[in-house]
Amino acid sequence: MNVIDAKSPRPVMGLYDQPLWESVNARGMKLQRCAGCGNWLYPPGPSCPSCLSCELVWTPLxxxxxxxxxxxxxxxxxxxxxxxxxxxxxxxxxxxxxxxxxxxxxxxxxxxxxxxxxxxxxxxxxxxxxxxxxx
Ligand SMILES: [Zn+2]
Incomplete structure (x- = not known):
């Protein structure tokens, strides 16, 4: 198999990864930002590891x-x-x-x-x- 025909490895989609890859496909990568304390999350998750808030906003980098x-x-x-x-x-x-x-x-x-x-x-x-x- 030559490089041109080779498939890029696909993202391993976790529960919270879909918006990240949609933003990459739109060439405007976003990550979750905590509305409570301003902490940025990567990888994406359900809550802020810093303050435990669940108010996360997808925000452009x-x-x-x-x-x-x-x-x-x-x-x-x-x-x-x-x-x-x-x-x-x-x-x-x-x-x-x-x-x-x-x-x-x-x-x-x-x-x-x-x-x-x-x-x-x-x-x-x-x-x-x-x-x-x-x-
Ligand atoms: Zn927080």
């Missing part, structure tokens, strides 16, 4: 963050991800840490702390994924 960790894979694990490919952990400006891929460049020794911005990648099979690019 700023799209800004900083790289806190990264890795480059040199083995071929997934058909849609030929090596080398990377994964980065990004601390969102809003607080949560999100893991995705860095577009446009491989991360390296100077990547920790680098500012990144949220971008939306359209995979060969049409799936839209939230990813990061250097700001």
């Amino acid at each position: 700023s799209g800004r963050g900083r790289i806190v960790s990264w890795v480059v894979f040199h083995r071929h694990y997934l058909p849609a991800y030929p090596p080398p490919y990377n994964a980065v952990a990004v601390r969102l400006e809003e607080g949560p840490t999100m893991i995705s891929n860095l577009e446009g460049a491989m991360p390296g020794e100077d990547s920790i702390g680098r500012a990144v911005r949220l971008v939306y990648a359209t995979m060969p099979d049409g799936m839209i994924l939230p990813r990061w690019a250097l700001a």
Whole structure:
């Protein structure tokens, strides 16, 4: 199977994930924000882990963050991800840490702390994924 025909791994949908993926498909990623204390939730859930409020509002992200960790894979694990490919952990400006891929460049020794911005990648099979690019 070549990369063009490879299917992107599908999201594993939890009970609270549907609005997140709808916002990604609309290229305006949202996360839940607590109306009680302002805490941002990721992954999505039923209540705020900080104050236990159930009043959560799907709110657009700023799209800004900083790289806190990264890795480059040199083995071929997934058909849609030929090596080398990377994964980065990004601390969102809003607080949560999100893991995705860095577009446009491989991360390296100077990547920790680098500012990144949220971008939306359209995979060969049409799936839209939230990813990061250097700001
Ligand atoms: Zn709260």
